[in-house]
Amino acid sequence: MSEEVSPSPALQSSSDTSLDTNPAQRTNPAKTPIQILHEYGTKSGNLPVYVMEKAEGEAHQPSFVFSVKMADVTCTGQGPSKKAAKHQAAEAALKILNIDAGEVNVPVKSESNGVAVETNNHPNSVGVLQELALQRGWRLPEYTVLKESGPPHKREFTVTCRMESLTEKAVGNSKKAAKKAAAEKMVEKLQSLSGCSEITWSPQPSVRFENLRNSQAEKITLLRRNPLSIPNTDYIQMMLELAKEQGFEVTYFDIDELTVNGQYQCLAELSTSPLTVCHGTGISCSNAHNDAAHSALQYIKIMASIK
Template sequence: SGLCSLGKMITAKPGKTPIQVLHEYGMKTKNIPVYECERSDVQIHVPTFTFRVTVGDITCTGEGTSKKLAKHRAAEAAINILKANASICFAVPDPLMPDPSKQPKNQLNPIGSLQELAIHHGWRLPEYTLSQEGGPAHKREYTTICRLESFMETGKGASKKQAKRNAAEKFLAKFSNISPDNHISLTNVVGHSLGCTWHSLRNSPGEKINLLKRSLLSIPNMDYIQLLSEIAKEQGFNVTYLDI
């Protein structure tokens, strides 16, 4: 029942961050999340923080360029595991899930709505990257790239915030063409490109994935690129390498 409560919290209260959702779940189940900073590298060019969160018997970590982002990602990972463990509860769409395309324009926060949509379906949270800024001082223009799973949209605006909102609006417009009542269809749009979920990987009978579970990752001369390629082929997901 606690896991089902988590599902209701996620779908019935849009705009909440993973940290807030996980805290409410902890309050209801009397398992208050505990965050610990595992690593803090602030001397390098881009600071990196790693936080561990423990809620009940689940422990997850998250990494980010700020403490808040690292905690945010740790909470998100814990939520996804809780959702996977309660797949029956999450199989039926919640009628309280808002349809962003039907909300009044002045009440719509596209950035928050897109994040809520991602949490509701168990996707990774949207990531925004400022890709370009230009124009004269009195008329600046910013370009932001938003990535959600394997999708990407570009937004532009006179401020960084407007550019983010524009990118989020494009995503919401893309998904609004699919009926909000059809949870399965919308999930498949993103799920098809991945071919699998954490839940299906963990319970897969596949030979390659089960060999990985039994093997050490420190075997000398292991071809990790080939190994990942074989697992991807077996499990039906794509591997993409990005120069960061």
């Protein structure tokens, strides 16, 4: 079911407003349509999913179109900002579902692109990330304990949070505290990449090796033709340029443990399909990164040259 939204009550004349005001908003004016719809979705087990359908117009006068889908109801909304368009879509869904906010007995939460965030100063970021992954069809966040240190009475844990191609690391006095801190940093990163508190960032699709084999772009062509044995080459920069050209991302993970001969270690992970992970060592962290980038470039060169 799909329906275009009617003009917002705020845009109607005063004589019409008293007749067309959303009953849900009258019952609880402190809640927005997005919040009300999300609470209803939480209660019914069908969370609303928002998708940006269109963005057009000039920079000084943009226009956005968002759709919201919940169970078998789908509505669209249009506005001068992403939030306004989402509010219009949610408002249209509320009218179709005939939802009264007074019937929704779920604790009030604010929203972030359909993902609930508690209104206090300590949001449940672990839950936010999990809900976000489920709504968007992403892989669930992965938490890894990288390091445990300190005496028994004062332990310190280092935990990484990985979500799609992004990684954040945090420290806490327990595994749970470190996990929560890492999740909070991940939410902040997602908001930063989205440019606002509403999480609109989307991961780049995985690049298949078949695409690399068929590509005739400049960087991948040079990689096929030229040797990778030139001294003092900045392989990190070379990898960065190749990744940008081919549309995949590179993440470096430092390994705390040194090699048997005292060198630093790291892993370079490429968001290809299948995932590529290469190991590197060096007399410093930057040298280890450069070595890992060199190994990854060698692997890509081989895979991109197979006929």
